[in-house]
Amino acid sequence: xRFQFSDExxxxxxxxxxxxxxxxxxxxxxLNAVDAVDFDRAWQRRLFDAGWAGINWPSxxxxxxxxxxxxxxxLEEYARAHAPWIGSNxxxxxxxxxxxxxNASEEQKAWHLPRILKGESIWCQGFSEPGAGSxxxxxxxxxxxxxxxxxxxxxxxxxSYAQVADWQELVLRTEEGSQRHKGLSWVICxxxxxxxxxxxxxxxxxxxxxxxxxxxxxxxxxxxVVGGLGNGWKVAMSTLSFERxxxxxxxxxxxxxxxxELLDSARASGRLxxxxxxxxxxxxxxxxxxxxxxxYRNISEVARTGQPGPEASVIRLFSSDLRQRIERLAIALxxxxxxxxxxGDDDFITDYLLGFAVTIAGGSAQIxxxxxxxxxxxxxxxx
Amino acid sequence: MDLTPNEDQLALQGATADWCSDNMPLEQCRARPAGxxxxxxxxxxLDMTGPAMGLDHGTEALIFAELGRFLAPVAALxxxxxxxxxxxxxxxxxxxxxxxAVRVADPDGASVALGVADGRALLYGLPDALxxxxxxxxxxxxxxxxxxxxxxxxQDGRAAAHLRLLAAAYAVGCADAARDMGAAYACTRxxxxxxxxxxxxxxxxxxxxxxxxxxxxxxxxxxxxxxDADDASADMHIAAAKRLADQAALENSRANIQxxxxxxxxxxxxxxxCLKRAHLLGFVAKAGREALLQ
Numbered sequence: 001x002r003f004q005f006s007d008e009x010x011x012x013x014x015x016x017x018x019x020x021x022x023x024x025x026x027x028x029x030x031l032n033a034v035d036a037v038d039f040d041r042a043w044q045r046r047l048f049d050a051g052w053a054g055i056n057w058p059s060x061x062x063x064x065x066x067x068x069x070x071x072x073x074x075l076e077e078y079a080r081a082h083a084p085w086i087g088s089n090x091x092x093x094x095x096x097x098x099x100x101x102x103n104a105s106e107e108q109k110a111w112h113l114p115r116i117l118k119g120e121s122i123w124c125q126g127f128s129e130p131g132a133g134s135x136x137x138x139x140x141x142x143x144x145x146x147x148x149x150x151x152x153x154x155x156x157x158x159x160s161y162a163q164v165a166d167w168q169e170l171v172l173r174t175e176e177g178s179q180r181h182k183g184l185s186w187v188i189c190x191x192x193x194x195x196x197x198x199x200x201x202x203x204x205x206x207x208x209x210x211x212x213x214x215x216x217x218x219x220x221x222x223x224x225v226v227g228g229l230g231n232g233w234k235v236a237m238s239t240l241s242f243e244r245x246x247x248x249x250x251x252x253x254x255x256x257x258x259x260x261e262l263l264d265s266a267r268a269s270g271r272l273x274x275x276x277x278x279x280x281x282x283x284x285x286x287x288x289x290x291x292x293x294x295x296y297r298n299i300s301e302v303a304r305t306g307q308p309g310p311e312a313s314v315i316r317l318f319s320s321d322l323r324q325r326i327e328r329l330a331i332a333l334x335x336x337x338x339x340x341x342x343x344g345d346d347d348f349i350t351d352y353l354l355g356f357a358v359t360i361a362g363g364s365a366q367i368x369x370x371x372x373x374x375x376x377x378x379x380x381x382x383x
Numbered sequence: 384m385d386l387t388p389n390e391d392q393l394a395l396q397g398a399t400a401d402w403c404s405d406n407m408p409l410e411q412c413r414a415r416p417a418g419x420x421x422x423x424x425x426x427x428x429l430d431m432t433g434p435a436m437g438l439d440h441g442t443e444a445l446i447f448a449e450l451g452r453f454l455a456p457v458a459a460l461x462x463x464x465x466x467x468x469x470x471x472x473x474x475x476x477x478x479x480x481x482x483x484a485v486r487v488a489d490p491d492g493a494s495v496a497l498g499v500a501d502g503r504a505l506l507y508g509l510p511d512a513l514x515x516x517x518x519x520x521x522x523x524x525x526x527x528x529x530x531x532x533x534x535x536x537x538q539d540g541r542a543a544a545h546l547r548l549l550a551a552a553y554a555v556g557c558a559d560a561a562r563d564m565g566a567a568y569a570c571t572r573x574x575x576x577x578x579x580x581x582x583x584x585x586x587x588x589x590x591x592x593x594x595x596x597x598x599x600x601x602x603x604x605x606x607x608x609x610x611d612a613d614d615a616s617a618d619m620h621i622a623a624a625k626r627l628a629d630q631a632a633l634e635n636s637r638a639n640i641q642x643x644x645x646x647x648x649x650x651x652x653x654x655x656x657c658l659k660r661a662h663l664l665g666f667v668a669k670a671g672r673e674a675l676l677q
Binding site: 001002003004005006009069263272278279281282283285286287289290291292293294296297299300301303304311314317318366368369370372373374376377378379380381382 | 384385386387388392439441562566569570577578580581582583585586587589590591593594597598599601602604605607608609611612614619620622623624626627672675676
């Protein structure tokens, strides 16, 4: 076991660091989704031109085909340099793209993947519905087949950047009368199609970056189905462990920065002398170390076996809980100043409010515990 | 960077687990057969990082986590450290020193005890006859050391970190044992016409046990490789590993008793053995929070 990186990996890390230092945008990423997307596209294009987009994506689709450890190094340096949040490119880069790599036809991959890497295609997700949250297999949005087209009716919700996205990864019930996981299809939907209405929803932090999407006889070519009609559940699940494991390395580095800042400021203000505060910081710091160790263990597992282990759910559950506890300590230390927060502010209070999402989105903490209990420990399935 | 065990390490880990379940089951930890200690020596577990075997701390921590899973004798911790850093053979009992008293665990056949106080590994000479009897931890006979001569420090400063790392490994094993015992019981015990593990209230307790064990094990691997590299951060990472492993062992043991319900309250069932071992390990080479605030 080695926690150290090889000399070649260290050299790669220095390359990342040097480039980031010279190229990070000086202006702050706008909070408003519509302004933010222009910023995101331009920044993604710069990353692509310099060879930093899709480090571990296959080279035939515009990636660099490097081992996953290089992607980890890049993400660590990216966060360490305080480079901008990936924002509206998150779904394309971290979810839609990897799903296409694993499941799509050559034609679909050749058209979409380079555009995602260049920031030309913004993707959003269409999984959750008003009646299908934790019970994702309860999807009701349906499509009938007419000739070589699907005709879609229904609604999706909690879709981040729906109002600015070009494409959507959309899971639909394509088989009339089908139940649960059967009869679903994973489809690429053009967000500019006639019949789509987007209603932005404001978050508890003030932003309106997610939305409800309505489909009224929306026509999608059958050629946009990925992985075959009726295989939507399998396609959707193929990247969930990715999302729960390596997709959040940047967030983990930020946790490490946050706890170091809390330690420094508690030392400067003298509050580190309070035993309960010192104890909380020591505990959180130990857990942040362990989170990095867990992530490295998971990455090592991927490098050794080609698969992320089932431990990805453990990492997701642990890191989301840890993030919330760090943000709660920051709030506790700030005292009454938190009362001055206004919509439009972008600071640790925004992080605290947005942080409630991490134990809800992408499988709630309760669903993650079900998965750990059933798949890791072999307990009987409840559903 | 690689924080997973390699093929050789996995083979050694598997062989250790097999041997332990055949010869040193957790269920017999209150009264080990006379030959157990000798056999542990023959398996090489007490000399892994010494010059003859030359294995690294990563491998050693992996194996000690397995031993900890079976609540193996605690003198293996102090003896491995004693042999590694003094170059001496023989057994060292485990010393737990407080301001008021020095307690010695597992002293049978030992002429010396090793423990950590004020960040240093110390050696205590033992009188010929120490009257040891089971204390809270029923798997570790315990004696009070009568007003002893001043302890001798172990010269090499790494000895304290080594004991802390191995105790963390034992605690990781203890956390695993409680998790597995709880999950197994949740699969077989039926109420309301189904296994209790079907209910989310029980399932989620088990999932939290799995998280704690996995968190602690990951940090153990990282800390062991930092010690192997003689990295400046090793003490901090070992302190983190010890803290998280102790918490995992204690909290998983408590959860396991809850899952067992009434039977978990009985002396004849096994859950309390993990709890009591976890309490003992918490006092072995304790790391203050200062190490985590550097």
